[in-house]
Amino acid sequence: MLKGNVIYGQSGGPSSAINSSALGVIEESLLHKEEIGRVFMMHHGIVGAIHDDLIEVTNEDKKELEMLAHTSGAYFGNVRYRLQPYEENPKDYEKILKTLIKYNIRYFFYNGGNDSMDTCDKMNRFLIQSGYDARVIGIPKTIDNDLEETDHTPGYGTSAKFIANAMAEIDLDNASYPEGRVIICEIMGRHAGWLTASAGLANINGYGPDLLYVPEIPFDMNMFLTEVQHVYEKKKRCLIAVSEGIVDKNGAFIFQVGKKKDSFGHYRLGGVGQVLANNIISELGLNAVAIEFSFLQRACCRLSSLQDSLEAEKIGREAVKQALKGTSGKMITIVRVSSKPYKFGFGLTDLMKVANYEKKMPRSMFNEEGDFITQEFIDYALPLIQGEINERFENGIVRSPRFKGFKS
């Protein structure tokens, strides 16, 4: 039995699912009083560990902790900082080690996407090398659903539910008019179309997008315009979902903002919907308008998927249980047992198998024309958006935790 304290960090574009996982880690940790004494959150992820900036939640009120489950953002602070390899910047690692020793941390949990699993993997290797006895576990999270080795990621179901429902409602709005608009909804997804594809789940109840375009399938502007015109002639309206990261047949983004990359080596995207709308106006003479779902698609957790929220909390608990059993250097995965009825379990994978890889959609989840989902995708994704949450409103407004020791 390894006795010591817990540290947990959040990283990457957040949805409320990350806070559900934080809740799972905290609640499960507090159950095991023999092994675990205190529970600390890194303030702004790994940077909080580097600078000894921690938030202790051991004694926070249980009711306030539960408020985490449906709170937007990374409540304990997000970070855009990338941990360099040990050889290039050993100081960061030594500072983290100092923090771990100071608070007698023996359980290290890091919650995020592939970049975060890279950080987690680096920490794990460093701690093994330095002979510091600790268990390191990665907890997956990304609305993008682009992590390898896991059936899907916490956060995806919640954003997918927002997107699918927004599409249904925008289509109903557009259907009000005798001559509707061409509406293009631009959806997050740099290299993978999982979120854009989820827009198509709307159609199960009769309203939703007509065309979907994802980064996995090269985008052809002429073919696009032909398809839009075809839909508009038939329906007098057209609703389109498009990934921000669609590319042409040479792999170049259809639209990117400037030529500068961020600290993770990514171009800034956003605005491709407007480019398509402009082309529809000028080439087809139709009334076209672009909507960027922007932060709303990850922050509007009022429509969290109950299934996603429960899985996110459980995967946090599973991370603690695995660490207590002696597992280290692994990420928890979600394993699908069956789709009909939907059943899942948890598994483990090496952090390095996840770090820095991006899982693309299989071609078979899209039709031959490459502009709509197939039944295979519906069977995969529909279970993940099931169930609604009666959230905690106060004064008609969403309510986040009120901790004694911390305010976001």
Added chain:
Amino acid sequence: MLKGNVIYGQSGGPSSAINSSALGVIEESLLHKEEIGRVFMMHHGIVGAIHDDLIEVTNEDKKELEMLAHTSGAYFGNVRYRLQPYEENPKDYEKILKTLIKYNIRYFFYNGGNDSMDTCDKMNRFLIQSGYDARVIGIPKTIDNDLEETDHTPGYGTSAKFIANAMAEIDLDNASYPEGRVIICEIMGRHAGWLTASAGLANINGYGPDLLYVPEIPFDMNMFLTEVQHVYEKKKRCLIAVSEGIVDKNGAFIFQVGKKKDSFGHYRLGGVGQVLANNIISELGLNAVAIEFSFLQRACCRLSSLQDSLEAEKIGREAVKQALKGTSGKMITIVRVSSKPYKFGFGLTDLMKVANYEKKMPRSMFNEEGDFITQEFIDYALPLIQGEINERFENGIVRSPRFKGFKS
């Protein structure tokens, strides 16, 4: 007692409240079998009456009718067509009269904003002149809340609730980062700031916008940049809500799309948030991003205000009750009895007092600097966003009515 059938039409940018009012009209009409035999909906508002394009709902299933209450869009069809004065285009009026006679319509209800009350007023005058015995009642509806003579309008509470909650959640998301962004949310509102002001209701639970800009108060770019910098220095993030229709001290829009007016004489707006973001980037060197809430702020009825939804249904019922009592040529108004506790009743006003006027926010609902709401506004608006609705989802997706005789 005037025996005959009912006709009802929808017009103007829709939120789910308009369908709640439709439900109220339909359900109340079906209660009075002695006077009212059949209930018809105009397909696409007044154009449906002109072209004898009606949808009969007399025998639709009650359960499906109830689905209207939380359905986005104008379910029976919206219209952008403006009825010209009788002298300029008598044909339209004669065609409508023919439709009324054909279906023995004696109760005429029209549901919309000020342009719609203008249509309703014209119809009323025409029917009096032509000696056709009918009762004409206007039912207010607009998310913009800019109708004269009524305390507020159905639809406002629902959009206000979406906006306030979205602001809280975007602020929580932005608060995740050690150095947040300047985020500018562009909100509907051509000449009145009611919707933008509602963004400030978020702050009651601790997260929300820092600055609000409305069309009623002249916008000064330099003062704006100074205020943004001030907030950012203090909080390391800044959240702004701005009306699409903000104007400079000469009354010119800060941004409009092109120089063409639509059929109601309005310029097309949208994009001012991006203009402000660009200025913040170039002048202050801060990371700024604009989000247009666009159709989401009126179509996302999953977060309908329960209060708004109930009022919208009741005002539809009130219209029918008044018409049966002999009232005609009037619009139903909402009369506030008290704010604490919130109590309301209904009143009546002349259609022409509402048609083509726009109610602005009183200056006292904004602070001296003109960049945030006062308690007076909170007391006014907060009661209107209270209560949540457990909506009818099916397969995890919102569900709209399934009528035997009509699909939107």
